[in-house]
Amino acid sequence: MKKSLSIIPLFLISVLSIWACSTKDYESSNNKTLPILGNWHINEIEGQSGxxxxxxEIGDFKFINQEKKEINKQSVAGKVYVADFFFTSCPTICPIMKTQMLRVYEKxxxxxxxxxxxxxxxxxxxxxxxxxDYAAKIGVENDQTWHFLTGDQEKIFEIGQTSYLTTAMEDKNEPGGLLHSGAFVLVDQKGHIRGVYDGTKEDQVNRLMKDIPKLLE
Known part of the structure; x- marks a missing residue:
């Protein structure tokens, strides 16, 4: 049986910004190891000294991709992936985000x-x-790599805000009636967030593309 000793609160910023917080200093001096982001706590194992x-960790999910194939947490287990939130009729940042994500996809x-x-x-x-159709129009041919996911809207909002710790919600005052950040969230093989990048900025996406191999290695 495990007993929780402490809870470290999330470091969150405004809904239109990208947060980035390190849970512990896991980043090495040569910058080859990425930090683990988000909240964490320490459990004491009763009867043991450890x-x-x-x-x-990213929670359970179940959505459908552009090929009507179910994609869930088990589907991505053991994989490194980048997650983002968008909608095809988005009149603001989504086209920029997809242009930048295409760079990641091509590489x-x-x-x-x-x-x-x-x-x-x-x-x-x-x-x-x-x-x-949208994937084809922007030049995505390999649907085994880039999954465009749809499903229950509330579940999508929920996983965006509670698992990926980004902004994803309805807001009638926003263009298109939806509010979301431009975050590209880098997740490792164990479902831990290892980086958050502004998907509207080329230099941030350059950094993402340098960080992905650190996890793949």
Whole structure:
């Protein structure tokens, strides 16, 4: 039986910004090891002298991709992936985000242990069929690497905010009626967040592309 000793609160910033917080100083001096981000706590194992550090982890999910194939937590286990949130009719940052994500896709599309998960915030409009057309229009040919996901809107909002710790919600005052950040969230093979990058900025995406191989190695 495990007993929780402490809880470290999340370091969150405003809904329109990208947060980045290190749970512990796991980053080496040569900058080859990425930190584990999010909240964490330490468990003491009763009857033993050891302790466990429990890190934030992406929760269970089940969505459908552009090929009407179910993608869930088990589907991505053991893979490095980048997650983001968008919608096809987005009149603001989404086109910029997808232009930048295409750079990531082109560089890593042949890497068998890498994936991209793009979650639509407007599943009523963004059906699997529409997402398949959208993927083709922007030049995505390998649907084994880049999954455009649709499903229950509330579940998408929930996983965006509670698992990926980014902004994903309805807001009638925003263009398109939806509010989301431009975050590209880098997740490792164990479901831990290892980096958050502004997907609207080329230099941030350059840094993402340098960090992905650190996890693949």
């Amino acid at each position: 302790q466990d550090t429990v890190f934030h 890593f599309k042949d890497e068998p242990d890498f994936l991209i998960l793009s979650h639509t915030l407007d599943p009523e409009h963004d059906t699997a069929e529409l997402l398949k």
